[in-house]
Amino acid sequence: MNNATDKLRIYERLVNEYTPYKYDSAMVYVQKAINLAKHIDSSEYYTQFQIIKARLLACRGFYIEAKEILEKLEIPPTNRQLNYLYNCSLSALYFNLNISTKNTEYCQRYYTLFQKYIDKAIEYCPKKDAQYYYMKGVQLYSKGTIHDISTCFNKAMSLSEPDSRLYAMSAYALSKTYDRNHQSEKQERYLLLAAISDIMASTNESLALQEVALSLYKNQDNLSKANEYINISLKDADTHSNLQRRMEVYTNLHVILSAYYEKLQKHSTWQDVAIISILGLMAVIVAAIVFVVRKNQLLKLKENELKTLTEQFSADNKQHKKDNKALQDSNDELKGSNKALKDSNKALQNSNKALQNSNKALQNSNDEFEYTNSKRESMANAFIMLCYQYIERLDSQRKLVIRKIKTNQQNELLSTLSSSKRSAEESQNFISQFDKIFLSLYPSFVKELNTLLTPDAQIQLKDDNELTPTLRVAALIRLGVTESAKIAGILSYSPQTIYNYRSTLKNSAIDKENFEENLQKLCSVY
Incomplete structure (x- = not known):
């Protein structure tokens, strides 16, 4: 048993080391640990490695599989370590879902769940160590001041080694904090610290290096370096087998490569233009020298001819100017036509979109x-x-x-x-029909009604999906039947019974004075 426990601890260390380096290797040792824990009937280690497996799946992008594993686990309330790992895995799952659903209607929901589970994880996290301050900084990232956030991350960095993964993660998070607050110098400093720490720790996550590449691209500082760094990030993502990171890097790689190749093309074009210009100038100079030497030799003999040639050149120059002006006018007309065509195409596109x-x-x-x-x-x-x-x-x-x-x-x-039997059967049939029709018209009535009531007075449908007597009274009030006598006649109750139901509803309401007015406004659009 002791040998098996020692082996499980070794598996745990291997998984922790492989997690930021190579997903496939980490998953191999997780599965080995799960099989061994199951073999020796160790429920604690089995649960621990199932939680770690779910977290690895969430980071890889297998969200459904990770959620299914976590939902099947039963965590003992007294085991702080398992509760800490469990809530960390759930927070990682919903953080990745939040990132992958960015700019959609589901993004905020997943971010709320991420905040919920990061709060729970902090409750079980060992206090005052580097991990605690890092998680506290993450918790404050969206709702704390920049002073509090930077204090937590700096504290985590001071308690970590520069070549540790936690140091790199803290520095990266701090750079994102300063970037969000437009403090570019501090953002660049901590981003470089994170990239250096990633290299020292020999991880393949390369988040910081990818951000450095994007920063170089945006500032047009060094596109060749940006191209080199983004290719390293892509290589690391391939090695780590992280699909989500790979897709993100591919997107940034396309942008940086396009800019880099465009710069190379411009540079090559300017070189070609310069070479052609120099060659042309040399040809002109050579021709001019030959022409001058020849003219000097024939100057005395052909003065009249030279005068004639000069006049002819003058006439040719005038004609060339006229031709050039005509060409310029044609070019201007073509530019105007091209602009008109572009405007027309844009208008057609807008019309198609409309x-x-x-x-x-x-x-x-x-x-x-x-x-x-x-x-x-x-x-x-x-x-x-x-x-x-x-x-x-x-x-x-x-x-x-x-x-x-x-x-x-x-x-x-x-x-x-x-006989009362027939009357009771008819009443029951009427009530069943009423329940079915009303719930079909207003399927969210019960849910909306509960928003008007205090938490301890919530009302639910019966098991057979029928209204309770209290809900029927509320339904008739919603339909505009507000007189107790009429409600009593419809439901075959006594007026006193109807009065008691209405009093109970009103006393359970959050806003007692305007309860029935608010009730009649429920389910206003269907």
Whole structure:
């Protein structure tokens, strides 16, 4: 047993070392530890490594699998270590979900859950050590002051070695804090510290190095270095087998490579232009020298011819100027035409986009109309069937009365009509139909009603999805039936009973004075 326990501890150390370096290796040792813990029937180690496995899956992007593992675990309330690891894994799961759903309607929900579980994890975290101050800084990141956040992360760094993963994580988080507060010098300092620490710790996470590459790209300081750093980050993400990090690096890699290649292309273009210009200038100089030497030799003999040539050159220059001006005018016209075409294309794109939005809005409206018509048809059918049942009963009673009177069975008729069994069955049928129709019209009525009541007075539906007497009274008030006598007549209760139900509801309300007014405003849009 001791040998197995020692082996599990060694597995734990290997997993901790491989986690920031290579996901596949870390997962291999996690699975070995789970199998060994299961073999020796150690529930504590089994739970511990299942939690670690869930956290690895969440970091890799397997959110559903991680959540399924955590939901199956039962954590003893007295075991602080397991509770700490469990809440850390849940916070990591929802942090990654928050990042992956950025700019969507689910982002805030996952961030709220992340905050909830990071708060719980801190409750079980050993106080006053480096991990505690790091987690406290993460907790304060979105709601604390920059002074409190920087104090926590600096404290975590002071209690950690510069070549440790926690030191790098604290420095990186601190750089993001200063970046958010537009303190660029401090942001750059801590970002470089985080990148250096990552290299010293031999991890493959490379978050800081990726940010350094982006910073170099944004500031146009050194695109070649930015290209080198982003390629290192991609290599590390491939080695670590982190799909989410790889996708993020690919996105940044495309941006930086495009800028880098564009710079190289511009540089090459300027070199070509310079070479061509120099060659052209040399050709002109050589031609001019040959021309001058030749003209000097023939100067005396051909003065008149030179004069004629000069006049001809002057005429040619004037013609060239006219030609150049005509070409310039043509170029200006082409530029104007190109601009007009661009404006026209942009207008067409905007029109297409507007048409797409209109089609989408029309489709949504059609879906809403179909849903509303379906609900109306269902309600109309239920109302017709209810009326039909009452007509059938009245017709049956009419025939019964006629038959009994004709056979002089008045006493038996009186006894039959006085029976409460039939009345109770009809009332129960009416109430069942009422419950079904009302909940179909207002499916969120119970949930919205509970928002008006105190937490200890919440009302739930019956197991068979029927309204309770209190909910029926509230439903009739919502439909505008506010007189207790009418409510009592509809539900076959006494007015005093209705009064008691209304008093109970009002006394349980958060806003007692305006309770029934607020009640009648529930489910206002369906």
